[in-house]
Amino acid sequence: MLRIAVIELRNITKVYHLGEIDLPVLKGISLSIEDGEFVSLTGASGSGKSTLMNIMGCLDHPSGGEYLLDGKDVAGLDADDRARLRNARIGFVFQNFNLLPRTSALENVMMPAYYHHPVDAAAKIRERALELIRLVGLEDRMNHTPAQLSGGQQQRVAIARSLINSPGILLADEPTGNLDSTTSVEVMNMFRELNRQKGISVIIVTHDPKTAAFTDRAINMSDGLIMEGVSDELSATLEK
C-alpha cells in the first residue's frame, strides 16, 4: 500500500551562528514520515531533536535542504505563511503544557481557532471545543483554570487544544516530561487512540525510552544525524 509522505526532509541542515563560531546542529537529515504514522524522535539532549522538531513544526527554517510538507516546499515561506500553516496543519503539545493562565480549559481549547483563516463563527468553534473536551474526558472541568487542574488534566486540555483546527500532524515535545508514570501512560494511550482512530500522524519527541516504546517507529538521533536502527537502550525496552 502506497502511503503519502506528509513530512519529507531532504538533507536538512541547521547551523547556529554564535558570534564568530558556527555551530552545526543538524548535519544533513533526510527523513520521511508517512500519513498516519506514529513516530517517536529520540536522542540524548543536544542531539538536535528539538531543533528538528522546530523545523518540522514550521517554527524555524532550516539553513539548508528541502522540507516538503504535504508535498509542498515550505522552507522558503515567510513568517505569516508559516503561521497559517502551523495553525491549519500542525497541532502542538508541549512539555510544560503552555496553557493560558487564568483562562478556562474551554477557552484554552478554543484559542487557536480564533487565528484560523477564515475564522469560524464563535458558536461553531465552541461546539467543536466542547466535543474535544469530551474526547479527552474533561467535560466536568471545562470551566476550570489551569491552576485548578492536575498536570495530566492540563496536558489533556493541551491535546484538545492541538486538535481544534483538525490538523493532519501532531507534534509533541516531551509530552510526558512533566508527568508521573501513570498519567504518562494515559497521555501516550491518548496519542495512540488519536493516531489509530483519526489517522493523525503523531510525532513524539522524547528522551524517555518508555515513552518511545508506545510508538510504531522510533527515529534515533545523535549529534545532528539520524542513527540507523534503534538505540540499544530502546531495543532493550522494546524487548521487555
Place this chain on the structure above:
Amino acid sequence: MKFTTLLLTCLRGLVRNPMRAALTVLGIVIGIAAVVAIMEIGEGSKQQIADKFSNLGADVVNIFGASVSTGGVNSGMGGRASLYPSDAEAIMEECPGTVVSASPFVRASGQVIVGNTNWSPNSIKGGNEHYLDIEGWEIEKGSAFTKKQVDEAARVCLIGKTIAEKLYPGQDPIGQDIRIKDVAFTVIGVLAAKGADGMGNDQDDCLILPWTSIRMRLMGASGSATISKGGAANNTNKASSTSTYSTSGVNFYPGCELEPYASAPHPLRTRTVDSILVKIRSKESATPAMDDMTPVLRRQHKLEPGVLDDFEMRDRSQFIKMVTGTSETMSRLLIAVAMISLVVGGVGIMNIMMVSVTERTREIGLRMAVGARPRDIMQQFLLEAVLLCLAGGFIGIIAGRIASELVSKHNGWPVATSPMAMVLAVSVAAVIGIIFGWYPAFKASRLDPIDALHHE
C-alpha cells in the same frame, strides 16, 4: 482574528491583573481629569466674560474722529472733531444692507441736583432716538425720548437705576424735575439695570439725554475732544445744511454787538459730535459694514482720493475678543501643563506594557506557535494599551467633571461643560495609547516563537 474576539482577549488580559491595570491608568486619569477640569473652568470664565460684554453691545461699531497732531502732540483717537450728526443719517440711509441704525454720541459730565441732594453721575450721555436700541438699554419705567424731542433739544432725560435710587429714594422719579449742571430737565424714564460693565464700572450710574440737549443746553460740558481745527475745517458749512439738526432756529449764542465777535462762527463743538455709534446687522458683519460706511463718510466729509480718512472705526467685538483672549491664553497654558502629565501617564503605560510583554512572553510564543501572525500579536498588545488609555480617559472625564464642579461650588468660579474637552480628552487618550503602546506591541510581535516558548 475577529475584532470582537480580539477585544475579549484584550479585556481578559487586562482584568487578569486589575490592580496593575488600575495603577497603570492612574497617570492618564489624572492627566485627562486635569485637561477636562481646566477646559471647563476656562470655558466657564470665557462665557462669563462674554455674558458681561454682551450687554456692552458686540454688534456695535464706533466711529471716532481721527487723531490729529498739533505741535508734535498727538491727540489720540477722536482728537479731530470731524463727525457730524448728518454723518449718522447718511450712514443709515445709504448702508441699509449692513447697518440697522446709527446715532450720534456725545458725552458730558457734571453734577445733578434733585431737591437738596446732589450726585455726580459716572456719565451723562447723549444720543438720538436709536441710541437705547444700539446700546442695548431697556426702559423699566416711563418712556424713551422721541425723534421730535431730539430735534427740539427737549429738556428731558432718562436716568439709570443707580441714579433713581440715589436721588429719588422711595419715590417715582417719572415726571420729576432734575437739575443737570444747573439746567432743569424732566425725568421721563428709568432705565432697566445693566449692572457693571466688563471693567467693573457701574453702567447704571448714568443719565441719557437727547444729544442735542447736551450740545445745546449743557455747553462746555463736552468730552475729551478739544482740538477743533484740522481736517474738519473745510467742512464748516456742512452741518447747518441739514434741517434736522439745524441750530438756526435757536439762538443759544445771542450775538454780541461788539465788533470782534460780529462774524464769529459757531464754535465747532456745537455741531460736531464725539462719535457715532452704529448698530450692525450681526456681530460677524462688522468688516463688511465698515467697508460700506467708509465711502459714505469720505463723501460726506468731501475727502479727495488719496487724503487719509479723518475718522476711525472700531468694532466692539475686537475689544471683547481682546479681553476673552487673556483668559483663553491662560487656560491654554494650563492645558499645555496638563498635557505634560498626559505624556508622563503615557510613559507609565509604555513601562507597564513592556513589563507585560516580558511577563507574557510564553503566552506570545504559544499564540505564535498555534498560528498567530506577528500582526495578530501586535494588534493584541496595541489594543490593550489603547483600551487602558480609553478607560483612563473615561474615568478622567468623570474625575475632571467632579473636580470642576467642586471648584465651582467651593470657589464660586463659573464652569461650563465643554463637549470639546471630552472629545479632545478621549482622542488624546487613544492617541497616547497608540503612541506609547506601539513599541511594546512591536517588540512582542518580533519575538521568536521558539525562544518565547522556552522563556522562563
